[in-house]
Amino acid sequence: GQQVMQIPQYQHVQEGEDFTTYCNSSTTLSNIQWYKQRPGGHPVFLIQLVKSGEVKKQKRLTFQFGEAKKNSSLHITATQTTDVGTYFCAGPNDYKLSFGAGTTVTVRA
Amino acid sequence: DTGVSQDPRHKITKRGQNVTFRCDPISEHNRLYWYRQTLGQGPEFLTYFQNEAQLEKSRLLSDRFSAERPKGSFSTLEIQRTEQGDSAMYLCASSQGPRNSPLHFGNGTRLTVT
Numbered sequence: 001g002q003q004v005m006q007i008p009q010y011q012h013v014q015e016g017e018d019f020t021t022y023c024n025s026s027t028t029l030s031n032i033q034w035y036k037q038r039p040g041g042h043p044v045f046l047i048q049l050v051k052s053g054e055v056k057k058q059k060r061l062t063f064q065f066g067e068a069k070k071n072s073s074l075h076i077t078a079t080q081t082t083d084v085g086t087y088f089c090a091g092p093n094d095y096k097l098s099f100g101a102g103t104t105v106t107v108r109a
Numbered sequence: 110d111t112g113v114s115q116d117p118r119h120k121i122t123k124r125g126q127n128v129t130f131r132c133d134p135i136s137e138h139n140r141l142y143w144y145r146q147t148l149g150q151g152p153e154f155l156t157y158f159q160n161e162a163q164l165e166k167s168r169l170l171s172d173r174f175s176a177e178r179p180k181g182s183f184s185t186l187e188i189q190r191t192e193q194g195d196s197a198m199y200l201c202a203s204s205q206g207p208r209n210s211p212l213h214f215g216n217g218t219r220l221t222v223t
Contacts, residue, residue, distance in 0.1 A: 009149075031209065043212075048211055092208070092209035095208060096142065097142075097212060104149075
């Protein structure tokens with residue numbers, strides 16, 4: 001079945017620095033979604049990408065969907081303490097979304 | 110929009126006991142999902158309802174697990190004869206619109222089996 005893999009599993013970032021987290025699917029996806037889960041919280045939807053090569057921005061977050069629609073990335077610029085949490089990508093699989101294991105981000109002030 | 114509501118927030122039970130969790134989705138949402146999440150992992154799909162019909166159930170799900178959505182509104186998830194391996198966060202999510210629309214998650218029920 002479809003598998004969604006994310007790297008790295010952990011990302012330790014100095015406040016103010018940039019970083020990128022990656023998501024790869026074993027199959028071509030019709031769309032990909034990103035969620036953020038704060039410590040002790042529940043996953044919250046961030047964005048959905050549908051088109052091949054699509055790029056969307058939300059303030060300091062830039063999301064990209066690969067040309068082959070099998071991978072995606074999330075780039076955060078000028079990391080802030082509010083960016084702490086786990087970022088999940090998720091791809092559709094029949095009626096459900098299959099989630100990756102997430103990238104957990106910690107920030108050093 | 111009061112969000113997805115789950116009850117209880119925490120449940121501690123002894124091995125072998127049955128437990129039942131409740132989820133109230135966002136009122137106009139026709140799709141309802143149950144997921145399970147353990148530490149360091151992403152949400153793992155358990156089952157899906159469209160209105161009152163259960164359309165998909167994980168093949169990994171033991172027959173000790175059962176879910177209902179009797180009137181297409183709230184849903185219950187029951188685990189019979191709980192095992193320590195059932196300890197996890199049980200998340201409910203709802204959505205509206207086309208299949209694979211974004212999910213709105215509740216705060217979850219944390220189950221601890223002792």
